[in-house]
Amino acid sequence: MxxxxxxxxxxxxxxxxxxxxxxxxxxxxxxxxxxxxxxxxxxxxxxxxxxxxxxxxxxxxxxxxxxxxxxxxxxxxxxxxxxxxxxxxxxxxxxxxxxxxxxxxxxxxxxxxxxxxxxxxxxxxxxxxxxxxxxxxxxxxxxxxxxxxxxxxxxxxxxxxxxxxxxxxxxxxxxxxxxxxxxxxxxxxxxSSFNRTNIRYLIEPKKNSYSRVVEFLRRHNEDSGIIYCLSRVATEALATHLRENGFHALPYHAGMDRAMRSRNQEKFLNDEVRIIVATVAFGMGIDKPNVRFVIHMDLPKNIESYYQETGRAGRDGLPSEALLLFSFADVVKLRKLVEIEGNARVSEVFITKLQQMATYGALHTCRRKYILNYFGEEAPEHCGNCDVCLSNPERSEGTELAQKALTAIAGLRQRFGSGYVVDFLRGSRAGKIKAQHRTLTTYGIGAGISRDTWHAILNDLIAQGYIEQSTGEYPTLKLTRRSASVIRGKEKVMIAPCT
Incomplete structure (x- = not known):
C-alpha cells in the first residue's frame, strides 16, 4: 500500500x-x-x-x-x-x-x-x-x-x-x-510550525500568587489542568492548599512513592481528578487531549521547557490557556541552579537561555511572536491571542526615561548587566556600585522609580531594538544604532505601561 x-x-x-x-x-x-x-x-x-x-x-x-x-x-x-x-x-x-x-x-x-x-x-x-x-x-x-x-x-x-x-x-x-x-x-x-494557535499565553506578576491561581481555577471550574512548581515541597504544599479550598488536586513529583505517583497520574488521565500539581518530572508522553490550562507557578529555565510544558494544553485543538506567574526574583534564584560549577561553557549557554526566558516574562510585545522567533519562525507583530495583544496596552511618551536608561548604559561603557544598570539609575548606596561610577552625572538620575519599573522599561527598550543584550555567562546591555537618535532627542520613544 x-x-x-x-x-x-x-x-x-x-x-x-x-x-x-x-x-x-x-x-x-x-x-x-x-x-x-x-x-x-x-x-x-x-x-x-x-x-x-x-x-x-x-x-x-x-x-x-x-x-x-x-x-x-x-x-x-x-x-x-x-x-x-x-x-x-x-x-x-x-x-x-x-x-x-x-x-x-x-x-x-x-x-x-x-x-x-x-x-x-x-x-x-x-x-x-x-x-x-x-x-x-x-x-x-x-x-x-x-x-x-x-x-x-x-x-x-x-x-x-x-x-x-x-x-x-x-x-x-x-x-x-x-x-x-x-x-x-x-x-x-x-x-513544522511551532505556532499553537489555540493556546492563549498569559503572564501575571507573581504577587499574591496563590490568590491569583485560585481566581484562575474558579474561572476554569469544570476544566482539567496542570500546575507546575519548581520544588517538590511547593508541589505538595500547593496541592494540599487547593484541596482545603475545595479543588480536587493531587501532587506528582519524583520524590513520591512510585505506586502513588502512578496512581495520581492515572486518576488525572482518567478524569477522576481535575488538577495535577507537579514538578517537571510530570509530562513527557502524557497524551491527555482535554487539558484546558497549564499554570507555571515558577519561571521555567528556558523557552524550550516552557513551550513543551504549555504544549500539553489543548492537544485536541480546542481553546486553552497557559498562565505564567512572573517575578525577577525567580531569575536570580534560577541562575544559581543553572550554573554548572567548573564548566563555564555550558553555564554560559544555560544562563543565556534563562535570560531569554526572563525577557519573555517581561515583554510588552506579542508573546507568541517572541516564541516563534526564538525557534526561527517568522510571525506577525500581533497574534490576537496573548495577554499583550488582547490588552493592547496604550503606549505613552517615554523618551525622557529612555534617554536616562541609554545614557546610563553609555556612561557605564556598555559593560554591565540590567541589574547593575537599574541600581546605578536608582542611585543605590549598595557596595557593589563602584566608586568611580558614583561620580558620573547619570548616577541616580532614575531615583524615585521602582526597581521593577526600571527592569520593565529596559526589557521594553530591548524588545523595541533600542538596547541589545549580549549572550554569555554575564549578559551586558549594549546600545544599538537606534540609541544615538534617542539620546540626541531626534527620535521619540513610546513605552508600554509598567505595572
Whole structure:
C-alpha cells in the first residue's frame, strides 16, 4: 500500500498534516532525518507509516515505559504487530518477544535508550531506527539524559539503516548537537510550525500568587489542568492548599512513592481528578487531549521547557490557556541552579537561555511572536491571542526615561548587566556600585522609580531594538544604532505601561 493508503486504512486519518508526507518519503528513500514537530503534531506517524512499508523491523527508542506502553497498545488496537522490551517485564515475557523478533513477526519494537538489546541490532533485520524525544541526547536540550549518549554508536553499527530523530522542541544549537551526536548523514531537517494557535499565553506578576491561581481555577471550574512548581515541597504544599479550598488536586513529583505517583497520574488521565500539581518530572508522553490550562507557578529555565510544558494544553485543538506567574526574583534564584560549577561553557549557554526566558516574562510585545522567533519562525507583530495583544496596552511618551536608561548604559561603557544598570539609575548606596561610577552625572538620575519599573522599561527598550543584550555567562546591555537618535532627542520613544 502507499503511505496515504496506510494512513487511511491503518490509522484512520484522511490526509497528512504538517510535513508528514515529505518526512515519510525521505525515510522511504533511506535518508536520515531530524524532525521538529509541535506536541500533538503527529510525529509518531512519521516512522510508523514507513515501518509498515519496509520489509524489516523498525526499532523505536523511547525514554519512558508508560509512553512505550501507550504507543504499543494503540498500534495493536489498529491491528499492527508491535511490542516493547523494558525492565518492567518478567524475563519470560522478554524472551517471548525476542522470539517474535527472530521470527520476523513484529513490525515495530520499542526499546529504552539504555537497553542491552540495542547492542544486538546488527544481528536483526532492521529497516529503520526512530529516536523519539531526541533532544534528550543534547547537553543543550532542556531534558538531557546521559543514557541517550549510548545511541551515538547506532549509525556505526548499522550504517545503511536510516535514522529519524524526532522532538517537539530544539533551538539551533540543540539541533546541531542532535545531528552530531547521532552521526546523522546529510540529514533532511523538517521543521513544522511551532505556532499553537489555540493556546492563549498569559503572564501575571507573581504577587499574591496563590490568590491569583485560585481566581484562575474558579474561572476554569469544570476544566482539567496542570500546575507546575519548581520544588517538590511547593508541589505538595500547593496541592494540599487547593484541596482545603475545595479543588480536587493531587501532587506528582519524583520524590513520591512510585505506586502513588502512578496512581495520581492515572486518576488525572482518567478524569477522576481535575488538577495535577507537579514538578517537571510530570509530562513527557502524557497524551491527555482535554487539558484546558497549564499554570507555571515558577519561571521555567528556558523557552524550550516552557513551550513543551504549555504544549500539553489543548492537544485536541480546542481553546486553552497557559498562565505564567512572573517575578525577577525567580531569575536570580534560577541562575544559581543553572550554573554548572567548573564548566563555564555550558553555564554560559544555560544562563543565556534563562535570560531569554526572563525577557519573555517581561515583554510588552506579542508573546507568541517572541516564541516563534526564538525557534526561527517568522510571525506577525500581533497574534490576537496573548495577554499583550488582547490588552493592547496604550503606549505613552517615554523618551525622557529612555534617554536616562541609554545614557546610563553609555556612561557605564556598555559593560554591565540590567541589574547593575537599574541600581546605578536608582542611585543605590549598595557596595557593589563602584566608586568611580558614583561620580558620573547619570548616577541616580532614575531615583524615585521602582526597581521593577526600571527592569520593565529596559526589557521594553530591548524588545523595541533600542538596547541589545549580549549572550554569555554575564549578559551586558549594549546600545544599538537606534540609541544615538534617542539620546540626541531626534527620535521619540513610546513605552508600554509598567505595572
Amino acid at each position: 502507499s503511505p496515504l493508503q496506510i494512513l487511511q486504512e491503518k490509522f484512520g486519518h484522511t490526509s497528512f498534516k504538517f510535513e508528514q508526507e515529505r518526512i515519510i518519503n525521505a525515510i522511504l528513500d533511506k535518508r536520515d532525518a531530524l524532525v521538529l514537530m509541535p506536541t500533538a503534531g503527529g510525529k509518531s506517524l512519521c516512522y510508523q507509516v514507513p515501518a509498515l512499508i519496509f520489509g524489516g523491523l523498525t526499532v523505536v527508542i523511547s525514554p519512558l515505559i508508560a509512553l512505550m506502553k501507550d504507543q504499543v497498545d494503540s498500534l495493536i488496537s489498529n491491528g499492527i504487530q508491535a511490542a516493547y522490551l523494558n525492565s518492567s517485564q518478567p524475563r519470560y515475557e522478554q524472551e517471548r518477544i525476542l522470539q517474535r523478533v527472530q521470527l520476523q513477526s513484529l513490525k515495530l519494537l520499542y526499546l529504552a535508550p539504555e537497553s542491552i538489546y540495542l547492542k544486538r541490532l546488527n544481528n536483526l533485520n532492521v529497516s529503520l531506527i526512530a529516536i523519539d524525544e531526541a533532544h534528550c541526547i543534547s547537553q543543550w536540550g532542556h531534558d538531557f539524559r546521559p543514557e541517550y549518549r549510548m545511541l551515538s554508536d547506532l549509525k556505526a553499527m548499522l550504517p545503511d539503516v536510516p535514522v529519524i530523530a524526532l522532538t517537539a522542541t530544539a533551538d539551533e544549537i540543540t539541533q546541531r548537537d542532535i545531528i552530531e551526536r547521532l552521526a546523522l548523514r546529510n540529514p533532511e531537517v523538517f521543521i
